[in-house]
Amino acid sequence: MFKETNLRSIAKGISWRFFATTTTIIIVYIFFGKLDLAIAAGIAEALSKIILYWIHERVWQRLRWGKKMIEPFNIWFTGLPLSGKTTIADGVYKKLKSMGILVERIDSRDVRKLFPEVGFTREERNRHIKRIAHLVGTLQKNYVSAVCSFVSPYVESRDYVRKMTKNPVIVYVKASVETCMKRDYKGVYEKALKGEIKNFTGISDIYEEPIDPDIVIDTEKTSIDEAVDMVVKYIKSKYIK
């Protein structure tokens, strides 16, 4: 919850006083034609009103009326391992944050580290995504938006996201298995090919392409910066007025 500090109210009072007293002096001068008296009246006015303005600010600070929340959204990046989800999502998050939007970044990497017992079977993956969708929904109830990146390879998983979160924006980060394998700096595709990682999406597990994504990013043709801009522009036009 935002609370305005006393210092902010005082600073606003001073900045307002600057404009207001200048205006008063000009008006009084126009009416009475005496500059010295006009300035004296201006000084008397400034001193009395700086206190009055501060009181006025403190009273208004207690009123909630007219303070509006931004409609929270949920940007959900899906795609093969190493398709570029995390990188683009990080960029989008940074940009939105810099715009002063209350937003949380949720990445598969961090969540799985915290809950290592979650496996990669179809059932476990779906349950995992359902939990994340619940987390996002709870954040949104409190006006917090989310930027999520999860392989989320199944239709059902993405259905949970659509059903359990507000204003879902499904972003399909597209890249062929071959391209992702070329980017394999983590060596995960290699391990999956050797059979050292089981249920690896793209190799030993299926990736069901989203049928109705809100945004498609072809990472073989689009740069990271362009992709970030694309998503931020979409959010701006739809949810930030």
Added chain:
Amino acid sequence: MFKETNLRSIAKGISWRFFATTTTIIIVYIFFGKLDLAIAAGIAEALSKIILYWIHERVWQRLRWGKKMIEPFNIWFTGLPLSGKTTIADGVYKKLKSMGILVERIDSRDVRKLFPEVGFTREERNRHIKRIAHLVGTLQKNYVSAVCSFVSPYVESRDYVRKMTKNPVIVYVKASVETCMKRDYKGVYEKALKGEIKNFTGISDIYEEPIDPDIVIDTEKTSIDEAVDMVVKYIKSKYIK
């Protein structure tokens, strides 16, 4: 994220103008001794400044400086089934909400309904609480406080709460098994005694009393209203200045 509407800025401008112009008229009258001219100057001032004030408000609305967030807390109710956790927690939540605090209510009942596959073994319960603690931690990162009620019968579970959330306030809702059985309107104790519910805390599973709770509520001696007041008072004195 809070955003001030245009209407709020205009209303503030008008309410301010009332006080400010009255002050100006009095000052000009004191300096020049002419009431009619003082009022005319006051009117000219009012008209020009209502617009100036509105512009001033819109500019300040873009500045984040001096807007402070309340330090988020996590009130965690633990105790036997039917000890009174949910009822007291609901009361506390309602009271905090009415004070304008950004707070989320998380109850075992709702979460378990959503994830029915979670069992009641020691391991499953601990994992469940760890997930809730993660949810609360994420909310708190976004300035949202929490009021949670879970049996959370084990020391480890409550340790997760202490470690993974900010400003945890553990509230031990105390009642003997006998008392809880008398309140058994749900018939759950009866079922547990017959062996129809397994791992039922208090009957077929242990409740490890908290060693260092922040608040203890003896529900055999304290009314619901008193209990709610106790917790709210504690929160007020510690986290709301």
